[in-house]
Amino acid sequence: MFQMTPKSSISSQLPKLSRAGEQLKSMVQLPGPFAELPRHPILYNHFSPIHPLPSLSTPSQRPKQAGINIYAKREDHGAPLACAGNKYRKLEYIVPDILSPTPTYHYHEHHPTTEKLNGPATILVTEGAIQSNHTVQVAALAHTLGLKALVLLSRGTGGGLLASHDQDAFVSSGNVQINRMLGAEVRVLEEGDPISNDANPVLEELRTREERPYWIPGGASLHALGGLGYARAAFEIETQERELNLKGSGQFDYIFVACGSGSTLGGLIAGFKLGEPAITTRQIIGVLNSPTKPRSYHEARVLTFARRAAELIGFDGKNRLESEHAIITDDVRLEDRFVGTGYGILDAETKEAMEVMANSEGIILDPVYTGKVARAMMQWVREHEIQQFARQRELDEVNVLFIHTGGQAALGAYADVI
Template sequence: MSLFDQLPRVSLCHQPTPIEYMPRLSKHLGINLYIKRDDCTGLAGGGNKTRKLEFLLGEARSQGADTLITLGGIQSNHARQTAAAAAKYGFNCELVLEDVEGTVKQDYYANGNILLDQLFGANIHRVNEGVDCLDYAYQLKTELAKKGHKAFVIPLGGSSAIGSMGYVQCANEILDESQSNKISFDKLFLATGSAGTQAGLLAGFKAADCKLPVYGMCVSQDSQTKSELVTALLAESLKLVGLEGTGTQGDVITDGAYVGEGYGIHTPAVVEAINLCAQLEGILLDPVYTGKGMAGLIDYCRSGKITPGENILFIHTGGSQGLFAYRETF
């Protein structure tokens, strides 16, 4: 019996998601660029959190919870997918959403992900920037317990060792697709935020003795801070897959050069990346996550960090629903 059969789990995700070649953008950049379509995971328009939520909701059900509590920014993709998962499996849903200074505001509070959160029936707690959202979530859990509810708190981005198992499994998918399509990738790129996607991929590749380098383009924080976050979660994830104590020296690659002024704040390079993918490939990215990830990949091509002709895989972690909150940007 595999680890994935032993862990509590629900069914939410369309998987395996396809890997597609991007011919026009490849020609533009001088590389062979492929995209893993985790924007097509199905739940609430798709995204990477769906894989994590299969295991997180499984754990919540095993504990007898009737309410899910999670946190994020006002335009959190994770919150949207959590609200949809809660609706599908009959949980109450409480979202603790923090305002983000410096973001465009014309549509930010009423469109995009937050509109969908409301459609899914979530109860939204809007808090000011700087509030400790995790502390708020646990206080809310205590208040709900007094009313007879049992709440399960899902961390930011669903990024725990349990949540990262969704991307251990995704790593296996990538290796299977690579073998069946006879494609050998030189590098993998993704936007990295709360660390669960990158840590899960690294744990999955390490378990399979695959040395594919995973480049995390930071959407918040500097390279060192993000590296420490990913490394810590990678150690927890390796423990869960039975590889406790496995060395990870040199495995975690993060780059904070494309964060700009901060989380949720777009840059000219992000706008260019979104426009290029839309106009050359019909692929929608978002200003918060995938736009920054692709901006980093494009700059790596232009600066020679990716050499011409390399086979590059980009993980599309979803988020295009957030475009509608950033309408004035475009």
């Protein structure tokens, strides 16, 4: 059981934060090429908040133990649209292409084409697991843009459905229900349906109906612009660090974030590489949430996404190895001990981490992503690496950031196991 620290014992060690809802005064300052990339605002016009988690933090016990100050960045509070979460940040850089008279990245990744749409998109098409958070955010975006939305949900993706005691409820509640409330057309694909791997027949069907479909792959990671939102988030976090006046190193020494499709982590890596000097001690830990593929697969994938984002924001993260901004394999750090038995399957240990967060901090996590990230972060606090990190750098305090990427709407589908 993760031991919670009484709030009163560490409250004096955490910086004073502004009142809830008070806008930070600083704005993100991006370097030239990055600042010039088109972006359609979806998020609030203030940063998603960062606040301390005092019950999970540990005070300094000098000289033997450094204090560990844990914070949360609330991406689930980052946008006014339905079920706010990390996908809206990605979609901000995709919308300008969606609305372009000649969209460039509208095609399905299995069949790249140079064929242009003969005008702006009229319908957004995307896919995911039954309880996909991404599909909800695409559906909400479509509504605000005056576009239609088609959501393809696959029964064969992940194990959440198979582990459910009430499969009918699982495919009709939670995010599925919200997709329908948002006006999206929802198609539930049976396991083995070829459309789960190649949606081109669906896109062609829409074209015959004189629609102009725009394909957004699951998680937006395979989209050419999918990493830009979290490259920008890195600069946002750096700005917040300065305003929070963090102790110790003055930065978040460890950042824990979910790694599913991969571009959230890849974008963060690229953004921090561009914004920080050559020598940085910051550790960005991507927590894998599925055992379907080995860690090496995800490492290569995240590295690709990070380098692709790097090229778009103004530096070549692959070829300029002599550069202080070069992105190398060591920049991708993945934690794969907490993947559980399958994507979307809630195990007892992750459930316990969710309960700890709810009971200690009043924060609700989701069973697919953030629950596993919180479990990993708590384990890292228990273990010795963070303390060793502090000793090597002679730090009395270490600052840890947990990025809450949303997903709580899926909880309704897990009512029989939570």
